[in-house]
Amino acid sequence: MKTTSPTVQNVTISADQAGQRIDNFLRTRLKGVPKSMIYRILRKGEVRVNKKRIKPDYKLESGDEVRIPPVRVAERDESALSPKLQKVASLEACILHEDSAILVLNKPSGTAVHGGSGLSFGVIEGLRALRPEARFLELVHRLDRDTSGVLLVAKKRSALRALHEQLRDKGMQKDYLALVRGSWPSHLKTVQAPLLKNILQSGERVVQVSAEGKPSETQFKVEARFSDATLVKASPITGRTHQIRVHALHAGHPIAFDDRYGDRDFDRQLAPTGLSRLFLHAAALTFIHPVSGETLRIEAPLDTGLKGCLAALRTQL
Incomplete structure:
Protein backbone atom coordinates (compact mmCIF):
# COMPACT_ATOMS: atom_id res chain seq x y z
CA MET A 1 0.00 0.00 0.00
CA LYS A 2 1.15 3.56 -0.67
CA THR A 3 -0.41 6.86 0.31
CA THR A 4 -0.93 10.03 -1.66
CA SER A 5 0.61 13.29 -0.42
CA PRO A 6 -2.40 15.42 0.48
CA THR A 7 -2.66 19.15 -0.25
CA VAL A 8 -5.32 21.80 0.31
CA GLN A 9 -7.73 22.10 -2.62
CA ASN A 10 -9.47 25.38 -3.45
CA VAL A 11 -12.35 24.84 -5.87
CA THR A 12 -14.60 27.41 -7.54
CA ILE A 13 -18.07 25.95 -8.14
CA SER A 14 -19.22 26.10 -11.77
CA ALA A 15 -22.81 26.47 -12.96
CA ASP A 16 -22.89 22.71 -13.73
CA GLN A 17 -21.82 21.87 -10.16
CA ALA A 18 -24.30 24.26 -8.51
CA GLY A 19 -27.38 22.86 -6.79
CA GLN A 20 -25.80 19.77 -5.24
CA ARG A 21 -25.23 19.24 -1.53
CA ILE A 22 -21.71 19.80 -0.22
CA ASP A 23 -21.50 16.24 1.21
CA ASN A 24 -22.39 14.71 -2.18
CA PHE A 25 -19.93 17.05 -3.93
CA LEU A 26 -17.14 15.94 -1.57
CA ARG A 27 -17.96 12.26 -2.04
CA THR A 28 -17.52 12.69 -5.80
CA ARG A 29 -14.42 14.88 -5.42
CA LEU A 30 -12.69 12.74 -2.79
CA LYS A 31 -12.97 9.31 -4.40
CA GLY A 32 -11.93 6.52 -2.04
CA VAL A 33 -12.41 8.60 1.10
CA PRO A 34 -14.82 6.94 3.58
CA LYS A 35 -18.13 8.72 4.15
CA SER A 36 -17.38 8.87 7.87
CA MET A 37 -14.24 10.92 7.18
CA ILE A 38 -16.12 13.31 4.88
CA TYR A 39 -18.74 14.00 7.56
CA ARG A 40 -15.98 14.34 10.18
CA ILE A 41 -14.15 17.10 8.26
CA LEU A 42 -17.49 18.85 7.66
CA ARG A 43 -18.44 18.60 11.34
CA LYS A 44 -15.04 19.93 12.47
CA GLY A 45 -15.31 22.91 10.13
CA GLU A 46 -12.28 21.91 8.06
CA VAL A 47 -14.32 22.32 4.86
CA ARG A 48 -15.11 25.98 4.22
CA VAL A 49 -17.39 27.62 1.66
CA ASN A 50 -16.58 31.29 1.08
CA LYS A 51 -14.38 31.01 4.22
CA LYS A 52 -17.37 29.97 6.36
CA ARG A 53 -18.32 26.72 8.08
CA ILE A 54 -21.26 24.92 6.52
CA LYS A 55 -23.53 21.98 7.30
CA PRO A 56 -23.55 18.72 5.23
CA ASP A 57 -26.88 19.68 3.61
CA TYR A 58 -25.61 23.06 2.34
CA LYS A 59 -26.46 23.45 -1.36
CA LEU A 60 -23.65 24.81 -3.47
CA GLU A 61 -24.14 27.91 -5.60
CA SER A 62 -22.32 28.96 -8.74
CA GLY A 63 -19.20 30.95 -7.82
CA ASP A 64 -18.87 29.47 -4.32
CA GLU A 65 -15.24 29.06 -3.20
CA VAL A 66 -14.77 25.69 -1.51
CA ARG A 67 -11.72 24.90 0.62
CA ILE A 68 -11.10 21.16 0.93
CA PRO A 69 -8.54 20.19 3.60
CA PRO A 70 -5.73 17.70 3.00
CA VAL A 71 -7.13 14.17 3.23
CA ARG A 72 -4.73 11.23 3.18
CA VAL A 73 -6.10 8.32 1.14
CA ALA A 74 -4.47 4.91 0.90
CA GLU A 75 -3.99 3.68 -2.66
CA ARG A 76 -3.80 0.03 -3.62
CA ASP A 77 -0.90 -1.38 -5.54
CA LEU A 160 -29.10 15.87 -16.22
CA ARG A 161 -31.94 18.17 -15.13
CA ALA A 162 -33.36 18.37 -18.67
CA LEU A 163 -33.19 14.61 -19.19
CA HIS A 164 -34.76 13.88 -15.79
CA GLU A 165 -37.60 16.20 -16.78
CA GLN A 166 -38.12 14.14 -19.95
CA LEU A 167 -38.25 10.98 -17.82
CA ARG A 168 -40.82 12.52 -15.46
CA ASP A 169 -42.94 13.72 -18.38
CA LYS A 170 -42.68 10.30 -20.07
CA GLY A 171 -40.96 11.95 -23.02
CA MET A 172 -38.24 9.29 -23.26
CA GLN A 173 -38.98 6.11 -25.24
CA LYS A 174 -37.23 2.96 -24.02
CA ASP A 175 -37.42 -0.23 -26.09
CA TYR A 176 -36.13 -3.54 -24.72
CA LEU A 177 -35.84 -6.99 -26.29
CA ALA A 178 -36.72 -9.97 -24.11
CA LEU A 179 -36.90 -13.70 -24.81
CA VAL A 180 -39.86 -15.13 -22.91
CA ARG A 181 -41.27 -18.60 -22.25
CA GLY A 182 -43.98 -19.98 -24.51
CA SER A 183 -46.07 -18.27 -27.16
CA TRP A 184 -46.85 -14.65 -26.26
CA PRO A 185 -50.40 -13.84 -27.48
CA SER A 186 -50.38 -11.24 -30.28
CA HIS A 187 -53.43 -9.51 -28.77
CA LEU A 188 -51.65 -8.95 -25.43
CA LYS A 189 -50.20 -5.54 -26.19
CA THR A 190 -50.29 -3.93 -22.73
CA VAL A 191 -49.74 -5.19 -19.19
CA GLN A 192 -51.06 -2.89 -16.46
CA ALA A 193 -50.37 -4.27 -13.00
CA PRO A 194 -49.41 -2.30 -9.86
CA LEU A 195 -45.97 -3.19 -8.51
CA LEU A 196 -44.88 -3.30 -4.87
CA LYS A 197 -41.20 -3.37 -3.96
CA ASN A 198 -40.01 -5.24 -0.88
CA ILE A 199 -36.49 -5.11 0.58
CA LEU A 200 -35.47 -8.40 2.19
CA GLN A 201 -33.21 -8.57 5.24
CA SER A 202 -30.34 -9.45 2.92
CA GLY A 203 -30.86 -6.12 1.12
CA GLU A 204 -32.19 -7.93 -1.95
CA ARG A 205 -35.04 -6.20 -3.80
CA VAL A 206 -38.06 -8.31 -4.71
CA VAL A 207 -40.99 -6.86 -6.64
CA GLN A 208 -44.48 -8.35 -6.88
CA VAL A 209 -47.84 -7.46 -8.37
CA SER A 210 -49.99 -6.08 -5.56
CA ALA A 211 -53.05 -3.86 -5.24
CA GLU A 212 -50.97 -1.86 -2.73
CA GLY A 213 -48.27 -1.20 -5.31
CA LYS A 214 -47.61 1.73 -7.64
CA PRO A 215 -49.43 1.93 -11.01
CA SER A 216 -47.22 0.35 -13.69
CA GLU A 217 -47.61 -0.17 -17.43
CA THR A 218 -45.55 -1.96 -20.08
CA GLN A 219 -46.35 -2.29 -23.78
CA PHE A 220 -45.37 -5.53 -25.55
CA LYS A 221 -45.03 -6.46 -29.22
CA VAL A 222 -44.10 -9.85 -30.71
CA GLU A 223 -40.87 -9.65 -32.73
CA ALA A 224 -40.22 -13.34 -33.49
CA ARG A 225 -41.64 -16.73 -32.56
CA PHE A 226 -39.75 -19.95 -31.88
CA SER A 227 -40.90 -23.44 -30.91
CA ASP A 228 -41.16 -22.80 -27.15
CA ALA A 229 -40.21 -19.14 -26.83
CA THR A 230 -41.07 -15.66 -28.12
CA LEU A 231 -38.86 -12.65 -28.69
CA VAL A 232 -40.83 -9.57 -27.61
CA LYS A 233 -40.20 -5.85 -27.66
CA ALA A 234 -41.06 -4.40 -24.25
CA SER A 235 -41.58 -0.64 -23.84
CA PRO A 236 -42.12 0.49 -20.24
CA ILE A 237 -44.45 3.49 -19.86
CA THR A 238 -43.64 3.80 -16.15
CA GLY A 239 -40.18 3.16 -14.70
CA ARG A 240 -40.56 0.80 -11.74
CA THR A 241 -37.86 -1.51 -10.41
CA HIS A 242 -37.79 -4.87 -12.30
CA GLN A 243 -40.95 -3.76 -14.13
CA ILE A 244 -40.53 -5.66 -17.42
CA ARG A 245 -39.38 -8.82 -15.63
CA VAL A 246 -42.35 -8.88 -13.22
CA HIS A 247 -44.91 -7.90 -15.88
CA ALA A 248 -43.67 -10.70 -18.16
CA LEU A 249 -44.02 -13.17 -15.29
CA HIS A 250 -47.48 -11.78 -14.45
CA ALA A 251 -48.53 -12.40 -18.07
CA GLY A 252 -47.41 -16.04 -17.71
CA HIS A 253 -44.28 -15.65 -19.84
CA PRO A 254 -41.17 -15.23 -17.64
CA ILE A 255 -37.92 -14.04 -19.21
CA ALA A 256 -35.13 -16.50 -20.01
CA PHE A 257 -32.47 -16.92 -17.32
CA ASP A 258 -34.13 -14.54 -14.88
CA ASP A 259 -32.66 -15.76 -11.59
CA ARG A 260 -35.35 -13.97 -9.56
CA TYR A 261 -38.59 -14.22 -11.55
CA GLY A 262 -37.80 -16.93 -14.09
CA ASP A 263 -38.55 -20.59 -14.80
CA ARG A 264 -35.70 -23.09 -14.28
CA ASP A 265 -37.23 -25.67 -16.66
CA PHE A 266 -37.39 -23.04 -19.42
CA ASP A 267 -33.77 -22.11 -18.74
CA ARG A 268 -32.73 -25.77 -19.02
CA GLN A 269 -34.52 -26.01 -22.38
CA LEU A 270 -32.46 -23.07 -23.63
CA ALA A 271 -29.12 -24.36 -22.33
CA PRO A 272 -28.16 -25.95 -25.71
CA THR A 273 -28.29 -22.46 -27.30
CA GLY A 274 -25.33 -21.44 -25.14
CA LEU A 275 -27.29 -18.75 -23.31
CA SER A 276 -26.42 -18.32 -19.64
CA ARG A 277 -27.50 -14.74 -18.88
CA LEU A 278 -30.77 -12.84 -18.50
CA PHE A 279 -32.20 -12.25 -21.98
CA LEU A 280 -33.22 -8.65 -21.41
CA HIS A 281 -31.55 -5.98 -23.52
CA ALA A 282 -32.20 -2.24 -23.70
CA ALA A 283 -32.16 -2.12 -27.49
CA ALA A 284 -33.01 1.53 -28.16
CA LEU A 285 -33.52 4.86 -26.43
CA THR A 286 -35.27 7.84 -28.05
CA PHE A 287 -35.01 11.27 -26.41
CA ILE A 288 -34.53 14.98 -27.11
CA HIS A 289 -30.92 16.13 -26.88
CA PRO A 290 -30.72 18.49 -23.88
CA VAL A 291 -28.64 21.07 -25.76
CA SER A 292 -29.43 20.84 -29.49
CA GLY A 293 -33.13 19.98 -29.11
CA GLU A 294 -32.67 17.28 -31.75
CA THR A 295 -34.55 13.99 -31.36
CA LEU A 296 -31.99 11.19 -31.01
CA ARG A 297 -32.60 7.46 -31.28
CA ILE A 298 -29.62 5.45 -30.04
CA GLU A 299 -29.62 1.71 -30.72
CA ALA A 300 -27.43 -0.87 -28.97
CA PRO A 301 -26.54 -4.10 -30.80
CA LEU A 302 -27.08 -7.45 -29.08
CA ASP A 303 -23.97 -9.10 -27.64
CA THR A 304 -22.63 -12.37 -29.06
CA GLY A 305 -24.39 -14.47 -26.40
CA LEU A 306 -27.86 -13.12 -27.22
CA LYS A 307 -27.26 -13.22 -30.99
CA GLY A 308 -25.99 -16.81 -30.70
CA CYS A 309 -29.08 -17.86 -28.74
CA LEU A 310 -31.44 -16.44 -31.38
CA ALA A 311 -29.44 -18.05 -34.20
CA ALA A 312 -29.64 -21.44 -32.46
CA LEU A 313 -33.42 -21.08 -31.96
CA ARG A 314 -33.87 -20.24 -35.65
CA THR A 315 -32.01 -23.38 -36.70
CA GLN A 316 -34.31 -25.43 -34.46
CA LEU A 317 -37.27 -24.08 -36.44
Whole structure:
Protein backbone atom coordinates (compact mmCIF):
# COMPACT_ATOMS: atom_id res chain seq x y z
CA MET A 1 0.00 0.00 0.00
CA LYS A 2 1.15 3.56 -0.67
CA THR A 3 -0.41 6.86 0.31
CA THR A 4 -0.93 10.03 -1.66
CA SER A 5 0.61 13.29 -0.42
CA PRO A 6 -2.40 15.42 0.48
CA THR A 7 -2.66 19.15 -0.25
CA VAL A 8 -5.32 21.80 0.31
CA GLN A 9 -7.73 22.10 -2.62
CA ASN A 10 -9.47 25.38 -3.45
CA VAL A 11 -12.35 24.84 -5.87
CA THR A 12 -14.60 27.41 -7.54
CA ILE A 13 -18.07 25.95 -8.14
CA SER A 14 -19.22 26.10 -11.77
CA ALA A 15 -22.81 26.47 -12.96
CA ASP A 16 -22.89 22.71 -13.73
CA GLN A 17 -21.82 21.87 -10.16
CA ALA A 18 -24.30 24.26 -8.51
CA GLY A 19 -27.38 22.86 -6.79
CA GLN A 20 -25.80 19.77 -5.24
CA ARG A 21 -25.23 19.24 -1.53
CA ILE A 22 -21.71 19.80 -0.22
CA ASP A 23 -21.50 16.24 1.21
CA ASN A 24 -22.39 14.71 -2.18
CA PHE A 25 -19.93 17.05 -3.93
CA LEU A 26 -17.14 15.94 -1.57
CA ARG A 27 -17.96 12.26 -2.04
CA THR A 28 -17.52 12.69 -5.80
CA ARG A 29 -14.42 14.88 -5.42
CA LEU A 30 -12.69 12.74 -2.79
CA LYS A 31 -12.97 9.31 -4.40
CA GLY A 32 -11.93 6.52 -2.04
CA VAL A 33 -12.41 8.60 1.10
CA PRO A 34 -14.82 6.94 3.58
CA LYS A 35 -18.13 8.72 4.15
CA SER A 36 -17.38 8.87 7.87
CA MET A 37 -14.24 10.92 7.18
CA ILE A 38 -16.12 13.31 4.88
CA TYR A 39 -18.74 14.00 7.56
CA ARG A 40 -15.98 14.34 10.18
CA ILE A 41 -14.15 17.10 8.26
CA LEU A 42 -17.49 18.85 7.66
CA ARG A 43 -18.44 18.60 11.34
CA LYS A 44 -15.04 19.93 12.47
CA GLY A 45 -15.31 22.91 10.13
CA GLU A 46 -12.28 21.91 8.06
CA VAL A 47 -14.32 22.32 4.86
CA ARG A 48 -15.11 25.98 4.22
CA VAL A 49 -17.39 27.62 1.66
CA ASN A 50 -16.58 31.29 1.08
CA LYS A 51 -14.38 31.01 4.22
CA LYS A 52 -17.37 29.97 6.36
CA ARG A 53 -18.32 26.72 8.08
CA ILE A 54 -21.26 24.92 6.52
CA LYS A 55 -23.53 21.98 7.30
CA PRO A 56 -23.55 18.72 5.23
CA ASP A 57 -26.88 19.68 3.61
CA TYR A 58 -25.61 23.06 2.34
CA LYS A 59 -26.46 23.45 -1.36
CA LEU A 60 -23.65 24.81 -3.47
CA GLU A 61 -24.14 27.91 -5.60
CA SER A 62 -22.32 28.96 -8.74
CA GLY A 63 -19.20 30.95 -7.82
CA ASP A 64 -18.87 29.47 -4.32
CA GLU A 65 -15.24 29.06 -3.20
CA VAL A 66 -14.77 25.69 -1.51
CA ARG A 67 -11.72 24.90 0.62
CA ILE A 68 -11.10 21.16 0.93
CA PRO A 69 -8.54 20.19 3.60
CA PRO A 70 -5.73 17.70 3.00
CA VAL A 71 -7.13 14.17 3.23
CA ARG A 72 -4.73 11.23 3.18
CA VAL A 73 -6.10 8.32 1.14
CA ALA A 74 -4.47 4.91 0.90
CA GLU A 75 -3.99 3.68 -2.66
CA ARG A 76 -3.80 0.03 -3.62
CA ASP A 77 -0.90 -1.38 -5.54
CA GLU A 78 -1.37 -1.24 -9.31
CA SER A 79 -1.17 -5.02 -9.49
CA ALA A 80 -4.25 -5.30 -7.27
CA LEU A 81 -6.10 -2.83 -9.47
CA SER A 82 -5.25 -4.43 -12.82
CA PRO A 83 -8.52 -6.40 -13.25
CA LYS A 84 -10.45 -3.20 -12.49
CA LEU A 85 -8.27 -1.23 -14.93
CA GLN A 86 -9.00 -3.80 -17.62
CA LYS A 87 -12.74 -3.36 -16.98
CA VAL A 88 -12.38 0.41 -17.23
CA ALA A 89 -10.49 0.14 -20.52
CA SER A 90 -13.14 -2.21 -21.95
CA LEU A 91 -15.84 0.45 -21.37
CA GLU A 92 -14.29 2.63 -24.09
CA ALA A 93 -15.35 0.09 -26.73
CA CYS A 94 -18.93 0.17 -25.35
CA ILE A 95 -19.51 3.90 -26.02
CA LEU A 96 -22.22 4.39 -28.66
CA HIS A 97 -22.37 8.20 -28.68
CA GLU A 98 -20.56 11.04 -26.92
CA ASP A 99 -20.67 14.82 -27.12
CA SER A 100 -20.14 17.73 -24.73
CA ALA A 101 -23.43 17.09 -22.86
CA ILE A 102 -24.08 13.35 -22.88
CA LEU A 103 -22.45 9.94 -23.16
CA VAL A 104 -24.37 6.82 -24.23
CA LEU A 105 -23.05 3.35 -23.47
CA ASN A 106 -23.99 -0.20 -24.46
CA LYS A 107 -23.73 -1.56 -20.91
CA PRO A 108 -22.48 -5.16 -20.71
CA SER A 109 -24.55 -7.71 -18.81
CA GLY A 110 -23.11 -8.53 -15.40
CA THR A 111 -21.77 -5.02 -14.75
CA ALA A 112 -23.59 -2.89 -12.17
CA VAL A 113 -24.35 0.73 -13.10
CA HIS A 114 -22.64 1.86 -9.87
CA GLY A 115 -20.59 0.36 -7.06
CA GLY A 116 -22.05 -0.43 -3.65
CA SER A 117 -23.66 -3.41 -1.92
CA GLY A 118 -20.31 -5.17 -1.89
CA LEU A 119 -19.40 -4.13 -5.46
CA SER A 120 -16.30 -1.94 -5.77
CA PHE A 121 -16.76 -1.29 -9.47
CA GLY A 122 -19.68 0.07 -11.44
CA VAL A 123 -20.16 1.67 -14.85
CA ILE A 124 -20.21 5.22 -13.46
CA GLU A 125 -17.01 4.69 -11.45
CA GLY A 126 -15.41 3.18 -14.56
CA LEU A 127 -16.43 6.13 -16.74
CA ARG A 128 -15.05 8.61 -14.19
CA ALA A 129 -11.74 6.75 -14.27
CA LEU A 130 -11.89 6.68 -18.08
CA ARG A 131 -12.64 10.42 -18.27
CA PRO A 132 -10.66 11.93 -15.35
CA GLU A 133 -10.91 15.39 -16.95
CA ALA A 134 -14.73 15.30 -16.87
CA ARG A 135 -15.96 17.56 -14.07
CA PHE A 136 -19.42 15.97 -14.04
CA LEU A 137 -20.61 12.46 -14.92
CA GLU A 138 -23.93 11.18 -13.57
CA LEU A 139 -26.36 8.42 -14.52
CA VAL A 140 -29.61 9.65 -16.09
CA HIS A 141 -31.35 6.33 -15.42
CA ARG A 142 -30.40 2.79 -14.36
CA LEU A 143 -30.34 -0.73 -15.71
CA ASP A 144 -30.36 -3.91 -13.63
CA ARG A 145 -26.93 -5.48 -13.28
CA ASP A 146 -27.76 -8.42 -15.59
CA THR A 147 -29.59 -6.28 -18.18
CA SER A 148 -27.47 -5.06 -21.09
CA GLY A 149 -27.98 -2.18 -23.49
CA VAL A 150 -28.42 1.57 -23.82
CA LEU A 151 -27.41 3.55 -20.74
CA LEU A 152 -27.51 7.36 -20.77
CA VAL A 153 -25.02 9.46 -18.78
CA ALA A 154 -25.08 13.26 -18.40
CA LYS A 155 -21.84 15.25 -18.62
CA LYS A 156 -23.44 18.48 -17.37
CA ARG A 157 -25.79 19.14 -14.47
CA SER A 158 -28.04 21.18 -16.78
CA ALA A 159 -28.25 18.17 -19.14
CA LEU A 160 -29.10 15.87 -16.22
CA ARG A 161 -31.94 18.17 -15.13
CA ALA A 162 -33.36 18.37 -18.67
CA LEU A 163 -33.19 14.61 -19.19
CA HIS A 164 -34.76 13.88 -15.79
CA GLU A 165 -37.60 16.20 -16.78
CA GLN A 166 -38.12 14.14 -19.95
CA LEU A 167 -38.25 10.98 -17.82
CA ARG A 168 -40.82 12.52 -15.46
CA ASP A 169 -42.94 13.72 -18.38
CA LYS A 170 -42.68 10.30 -20.07
CA GLY A 171 -40.96 11.95 -23.02
CA MET A 172 -38.24 9.29 -23.26
CA GLN A 173 -38.98 6.11 -25.24
CA LYS A 174 -37.23 2.96 -24.02
CA ASP A 175 -37.42 -0.23 -26.09
CA TYR A 176 -36.13 -3.54 -24.72
CA LEU A 177 -35.84 -6.99 -26.29
CA ALA A 178 -36.72 -9.97 -24.11
CA LEU A 179 -36.90 -13.70 -24.81
CA VAL A 180 -39.86 -15.13 -22.91
CA ARG A 181 -41.27 -18.60 -22.25
CA GLY A 182 -43.98 -19.98 -24.51
CA SER A 183 -46.07 -18.27 -27.16
CA TRP A 184 -46.85 -14.65 -26.26
CA PRO A 185 -50.40 -13.84 -27.48
CA SER A 186 -50.38 -11.24 -30.28
CA HIS A 187 -53.43 -9.51 -28.77
CA LEU A 188 -51.65 -8.95 -25.43
CA LYS A 189 -50.20 -5.54 -26.19
CA THR A 190 -50.29 -3.93 -22.73
CA VAL A 191 -49.74 -5.19 -19.19
CA GLN A 192 -51.06 -2.89 -16.46
CA ALA A 193 -50.37 -4.27 -13.00
CA PRO A 194 -49.41 -2.30 -9.86
CA LEU A 195 -45.97 -3.19 -8.51
CA LEU A 196 -44.88 -3.30 -4.87
CA LYS A 197 -41.20 -3.37 -3.96
CA ASN A 198 -40.01 -5.24 -0.88
CA ILE A 199 -36.49 -5.11 0.58
CA LEU A 200 -35.47 -8.40 2.19
CA GLN A 201 -33.21 -8.57 5.24
CA SER A 202 -30.34 -9.45 2.92
CA GLY A 203 -30.86 -6.12 1.12
CA GLU A 204 -32.19 -7.93 -1.95
CA ARG A 205 -35.04 -6.20 -3.80
CA VAL A 206 -38.06 -8.31 -4.71
CA VAL A 207 -40.99 -6.86 -6.64
CA GLN A 208 -44.48 -8.35 -6.88
CA VAL A 209 -47.84 -7.46 -8.37
CA SER A 210 -49.99 -6.08 -5.56
CA ALA A 211 -53.05 -3.86 -5.24
CA GLU A 212 -50.97 -1.86 -2.73
CA GLY A 213 -48.27 -1.20 -5.31
CA LYS A 214 -47.61 1.73 -7.64
CA PRO A 215 -49.43 1.93 -11.01
CA SER A 216 -47.22 0.35 -13.69
CA GLU A 217 -47.61 -0.17 -17.43
CA THR A 218 -45.55 -1.96 -20.08
CA GLN A 219 -46.35 -2.29 -23.78
CA PHE A 220 -45.37 -5.53 -25.55
CA LYS A 221 -45.03 -6.46 -29.22
CA VAL A 222 -44.10 -9.85 -30.71
CA GLU A 223 -40.87 -9.65 -32.73
CA ALA A 224 -40.22 -13.34 -33.49
CA ARG A 225 -41.64 -16.73 -32.56
CA PHE A 226 -39.75 -19.95 -31.88
CA SER A 227 -40.90 -23.44 -30.91
CA ASP A 228 -41.16 -22.80 -27.15
CA ALA A 229 -40.21 -19.14 -26.83
CA THR A 230 -41.07 -15.66 -28.12
CA LEU A 231 -38.86 -12.65 -28.69
CA VAL A 232 -40.83 -9.57 -27.61
CA LYS A 233 -40.20 -5.85 -27.66
CA ALA A 234 -41.06 -4.40 -24.25
CA SER A 235 -41.58 -0.64 -23.84
CA PRO A 236 -42.12 0.49 -20.24
CA ILE A 237 -44.45 3.49 -19.86
CA THR A 238 -43.64 3.80 -16.15
CA GLY A 239 -40.18 3.16 -14.70
CA ARG A 240 -40.56 0.80 -11.74
CA THR A 241 -37.86 -1.51 -10.41
CA HIS A 242 -37.79 -4.87 -12.30
CA GLN A 243 -40.95 -3.76 -14.13
CA ILE A 244 -40.53 -5.66 -17.42
CA ARG A 245 -39.38 -8.82 -15.63
CA VAL A 246 -42.35 -8.88 -13.22
CA HIS A 247 -44.91 -7.90 -15.88
CA ALA A 248 -43.67 -10.70 -18.16
CA LEU A 249 -44.02 -13.17 -15.29
CA HIS A 250 -47.48 -11.78 -14.45
CA ALA A 251 -48.53 -12.40 -18.07
CA GLY A 252 -47.41 -16.04 -17.71
CA HIS A 253 -44.28 -15.65 -19.84
CA PRO A 254 -41.17 -15.23 -17.64
CA ILE A 255 -37.92 -14.04 -19.21
CA ALA A 256 -35.13 -16.50 -20.01
CA PHE A 257 -32.47 -16.92 -17.32
CA ASP A 258 -34.13 -14.54 -14.88
CA ASP A 259 -32.66 -15.76 -11.59
CA ARG A 260 -35.35 -13.97 -9.56
CA TYR A 261 -38.59 -14.22 -11.55
CA GLY A 262 -37.80 -16.93 -14.09
CA ASP A 263 -38.55 -20.59 -14.80
CA ARG A 264 -35.70 -23.09 -14.28
CA ASP A 265 -37.23 -25.67 -16.66
CA PHE A 266 -37.39 -23.04 -19.42
CA ASP A 267 -33.77 -22.11 -18.74
CA ARG A 268 -32.73 -25.77 -19.02
CA GLN A 269 -34.52 -26.01 -22.38
CA LEU A 270 -32.46 -23.07 -23.63
CA ALA A 271 -29.12 -24.36 -22.33
CA PRO A 272 -28.16 -25.95 -25.71
CA THR A 273 -28.29 -22.46 -27.30
CA GLY A 274 -25.33 -21.44 -25.14
CA LEU A 275 -27.29 -18.75 -23.31
CA SER A 276 -26.42 -18.32 -19.64
CA ARG A 277 -27.50 -14.74 -18.88
CA LEU A 278 -30.77 -12.84 -18.50
CA PHE A 279 -32.20 -12.25 -21.98
CA LEU A 280 -33.22 -8.65 -21.41
CA HIS A 281 -31.55 -5.98 -23.52
CA ALA A 282 -32.20 -2.24 -23.70
CA ALA A 283 -32.16 -2.12 -27.49
CA ALA A 284 -33.01 1.53 -28.16
CA LEU A 285 -33.52 4.86 -26.43
CA THR A 286 -35.27 7.84 -28.05
CA PHE A 287 -35.01 11.27 -26.41
CA ILE A 288 -34.53 14.98 -27.11
CA HIS A 289 -30.92 16.13 -26.88
CA PRO A 290 -30.72 18.49 -23.88
CA VAL A 291 -28.64 21.07 -25.76
CA SER A 292 -29.43 20.84 -29.49
CA GLY A 293 -33.13 19.98 -29.11
CA GLU A 294 -32.67 17.28 -31.75
CA THR A 295 -34.55 13.99 -31.36
CA LEU A 296 -31.99 11.19 -31.01
CA ARG A 297 -32.60 7.46 -31.28
CA ILE A 298 -29.62 5.45 -30.04
CA GLU A 299 -29.62 1.71 -30.72
CA ALA A 300 -27.43 -0.87 -28.97
CA PRO A 301 -26.54 -4.10 -30.80
CA LEU A 302 -27.08 -7.45 -29.08
CA ASP A 303 -23.97 -9.10 -27.64
CA THR A 304 -22.63 -12.37 -29.06
CA GLY A 305 -24.39 -14.47 -26.40
CA LEU A 306 -27.86 -13.12 -27.22
CA LYS A 307 -27.26 -13.22 -30.99
CA GLY A 308 -25.99 -16.81 -30.70
CA CYS A 309 -29.08 -17.86 -28.74
CA LEU A 310 -31.44 -16.44 -31.38
CA ALA A 311 -29.44 -18.05 -34.20
CA ALA A 312 -29.64 -21.44 -32.46
CA LEU A 313 -33.42 -21.08 -31.96
CA ARG A 314 -33.87 -20.24 -35.65
CA THR A 315 -32.01 -23.38 -36.70
CA GLN A 316 -34.31 -25.43 -34.46
CA LEU A 317 -37.27 -24.08 -36.44
